[in-house]
Amino acid sequence: MSGHDSKYFTTTKKGEIHELKEELNSQYKDKKKDAVKKVIAAMTVGKDVSMLFTDVVNCMQTENLELKKLVYLYLINYAKSHPDLAILAVNTFVKDSQDPNPLIRALAVRTMGCIRVDKITEYLCDPLQRCLKDEDPYVRKTAAVCVAKLHDINAELVEDRGFLEALKDMISDSNPMVVANAVAALAEIQEGSSKLIFEITNHTLFKLLAALNECTEWGQVFILDALSKYKAKDARDAENIVERVTPRLQHANCAVVLSAVKVILQQMELITSVDVVRNLCKKMAPPLVTLLSAEPEIQYVALRNINLIVQRRPSILAHEIKVFFCKYNDPIYVKMEKLEIMIKLASDRNIDQVLLEFKEYATEVDVDFVRKAVRAIGRCAIKLDRAAERCINVLLELIKIKVNYVVQEAIIVIKDIFRRYPNMYESIIATLCESLDTLDEPEAKASMIWIIGEYAERIDNADELLESFLESFPEEPAQVQLQLLTAAVKLFLKKPTEGPQQMIQVVLNNATQETDNPDLRDRAYVYWRLLSTDPEAAKDVVLAEKPTISDDSNMLDQSLLDDLLANIATLASVYHKPPDAFVSRTRPTQQRDEDEEYAEQDSGTGDTSAPLSEAGQVSGGYQGASPSSPLPPPGGYGAPPRATVPPSGPPPPAAAVVPDLLGDLMGLDNALVPVGPVTPATPAGPPLPVLLSAQDGQGLQICGQLIRRDGQVFYSLRFENNTQMPLDGFMIQFNKNLFGLASAGPLQVPLLQPGGSANTLLPMVLFQNVAPGPPRSVLQVAVKNNQQPVWYFEGKVQLQALFLEDGQMERSTFLETWKSLPDSHEVSKDLPNAIITNSEATLERLLKTNLFFIARRTLKDTNQEVLYLSGKVPPNVPFLVELTFLVGYPSVKCAVKTPSPEMAPLFFEAMESLLR
């Protein structure tokens, strides 16, 4: 049935458009159709053929279905850019929606819903109303989805016209496909709404379960996904649902199976009978296993979900570990996921078999996979104490193969094993030391050095071994340097002989004099002080007993797990992240209040790492030993103290000040009171922009921006002390700047303990030290404290913090001012990143920054909306503003008229950030 459409792509010569125009208006049907095909071909390869709009639309009234579909397709693509002309199509649409042929009726209503032009939408309502009651189910199922489309464009209209009620009635439709699509539409509408629109009741539950048996496989997925949100009344209710859903586990469609599993798992939470639960677990296992025979892409989704399921109900697949053994031809992404599940299912009963597998994988060619396999062995050792020795033996065998990255990975996990089982397996140290000179990765080196230091008394030539690393001390990465320092100290405390004493001198010298790394330097000073004042105390600190670690890595937090299990089969279950972390709906259908918007921004900026990034690496060792305490944990092998992972193990004995880490993370550090003459509550808004990074500030981080509160300008600042010493005596000064901004009082920052932070609002005055020359938005700042050098950094003057409260104008004044200013004072710019989804909300937000609404109008031909606003900037410069935009589409055109047009760029900057 092969076609020959490719010929339509070939015309690329000049005058093509003109020719097409002629052909489109030809009286011969075939020529016309060919021309439309050429147009669509051009559209497909991304050429702009929007100028043919009228000519193409004229072909719409045709008896030929194929031609009609092509014209409709064209309309979907170009109606947005010709909203005025799109009206031409309305008549035909309305007519088609009453065509005797149901295919055409459905096509018309389906296409109209895809044209996101307000005018068309108005005309859509009547045809939609009819089609919702159409005698043909094909039309009704199309109309059901169309309600969701309309809701996406204009939610109010849907409610006003009673479409929601009509949609709810469709759940009782006699046709299963209509029911399924109505459910999908309702669920989508509910998702975007804060009101309760769609709730499954007893009555609808019955209808849905009935439709489940009869609708297409895709429809079954819609219904099951909706059912998984149903809150059963009690255990019996839950059991009834499960009973009706269980047969779906036998469906050949994997998506149906996974959605059924989701419903069953949700309802199981309510079921109290142990027998019923056990029975259900038994029933779910085979279908889950069979998912692994599906296409690799589906397998991947299934494995990510199984990973979640076994965390909640390990019993389901406890006996099925073998099905997760990797096949030679599995794609690497499938192998990686299988490995993760194998670790989770490994038990004393199956560990021998599993180790054989891991060992096999560790000799494959894919480096990442091999590393993961080696790490897996280590994790099993930590998880299963009775199998630890066997795991270690396998690791030793692998080390003997002498493949470089295998050896390094093995050493890293062995370090963790030593932490888990102190004083049990040190006999293997000799074997490890053989590979010393092949190590070239920082983590492996650091691990090896930690081992040498920790067991210095049992390694005869520990000093020689450490010595060999010392030569390259200055070039080593920080991680390795820190370990070398600590290991040298341990060695000295354990063997206070001449060699180690010389060594410690060299190391301390190196670490204090010749380094830029404050962590290293400070740690070295602390050791030095300790060793020189009280060696016994040094022993107590450095050689203290360490808390043992456990393998809780890669286990999700319970509430997150709940959330993800409710989202089985969806992207959230693949990413292992809650939907908020990655969903980006562009058009919120409901107006939200400020708070919510902030919250949204928060989650957006707070989690900039893509949700794909893996949930952290193994090494339980880090978590137990690295609280961000001022002192390095006693003899600890840890991440740099900057790490913000809350300690999961028992609290370390030497932690002097443990700041409220959680509060710290969320910018809500309430341990420190913000000070200043006026003390409005510290804003819990989006995080402040970083002005001085911890790296540049030798551990001191400063964030801040200008804000406006009650008619007063403040510099909202946040100081974070990531150094290892307390900082105090903070002072601030501003360089000359455009508005002459300067501090109105002293900077009030309390003594900052290491790891501590403080937020403060610094009141500002204007026109103290105005910079001459062209306007620049730069704000140069200097900050000093008693411990560090003076830091210079640059911030920005954000105009939105400066708009005056009395910027409002009468309409007439606005008009007069506009007219009185010469045209040369008008500047305009397109703000590509700005978007207005709801004029009312935007106006409200602008009002809060003292931009005042004057008037609005709608441009007839383009459907664009225009807003007029006024504002005033100190000392007394009015800004007259015109914003032109299409609601819900990015890019806003901003024009300003002002006596000081040179300030316009600043204004545009402010506007763009306000309209983001």
Place this chain on the structure above:
Amino acid sequence: MTGAASAVFLLDMKGRVLVWRDYRGDVSSAQAERFFSKLMDGETDPSSHEPVVYDDGVTYLFIQYNNVYVMTASRQNCNAASLLLFLHRVVDVFKHYFEELEEESLRDNFVVVYELLDEMMDFGYPQYTEAKILSEFIKTDAYKIEMTTRPPMAVTNAVSWRMEGIKYKKNEVFLDVVESVNILVNSNSQLVRSDVVGALKMRTYLSGMPECKLGLNDRVLLEAQGRATKGKAIDLDDIKFHQCVRLARFENDRTISFIPPDGAFDLMTYRLSTQVRPLIWVEAQVERHSRSRVEYMVKARSQFKERSTATNVEIELPVPSDATTPAVRTSMGSAVYAPEREALLWKIKSFPGGKEYMLRAKFGLPSIAAEETLPEKRPPIRVKFEIPYFTVSGIQVRYLKIIEKSGYQALPWVRYITMAGEYELRMI
């Protein structure tokens, strides 16, 4: 939880858009470029990339088929399993229409491609993917289209997979019971895992709307009916049915009843995870003489009853990629060196049960080797075979009843065959 695709893209191997269909107006064609650059970003080869790609608020789900990427973009928390499966169905539908799905066939049929995309998905929700029924109202040959075309009842019916009014002179059903044996043997010659995946493949040539009922020697059913099982009944681990089978009824009384689609389809698949003795056992002894030669001695043994015979046996023995000058002797069949697969292929046309055959091979190795000794790829030995008139599970079709209101007599034909699936024996 709900969520739909924003658009479906068909891309060539360089990431250029062949055809795309926008369903929700919240992504643009530029998304294809972003997806592709993200795909190429990683160090890994794109064909081993995860099928889920995230970039800047948009999730891309994709599969590759021939020289085409089929991809959806979505901004919501959509059902990943459903959409990925949908993409596979899209491929199936295009294959049905254009015989082969590739860049050229999409270009040659872009008009139909658009029409199909419009029908298969609406507002990002999968709608209808039955190729056979779709081709009743979306045709490639434009001249056949008359305005009387209506959506077939099947599109919205409970029986969405079969047209009404089908007529055959001779009513026949062919039922093939095909069992694939998957085994994995580790390098210590231990059978690590084995399972059997069976499929009942049907080809129906039946008039009207026939009601079918299939009887198997399913232990649960037979015991429920109180029949003596006499050791003939079998346990099936996990049964998956084609959508035509009434699942609720099966759950109730284990009856397999259905109105079949017309033509070929898989009525059901099942899995058996009981330990299966490998039907053909292969052992290889390898002697590596570094930098000069490598020698193999391979034994293949059939471990099934003598009255059965395996046919088209092919044993793929991996050899080093730089092996040369093969010298091979076999006690049965023929062996050829296939350098492009880095393997020696030993083919035995007919391999009766209870027999053992041998192969000896010698390859030369280059005398110089790279300084660095990276671990070698170590593919397993792989075996292919077919054993007709035999099933591992012992499954039997006891009856296939066909009732149609016109009352015709239909003839069911049943065949059994066992073949190798993923049959891997790791080497030392």
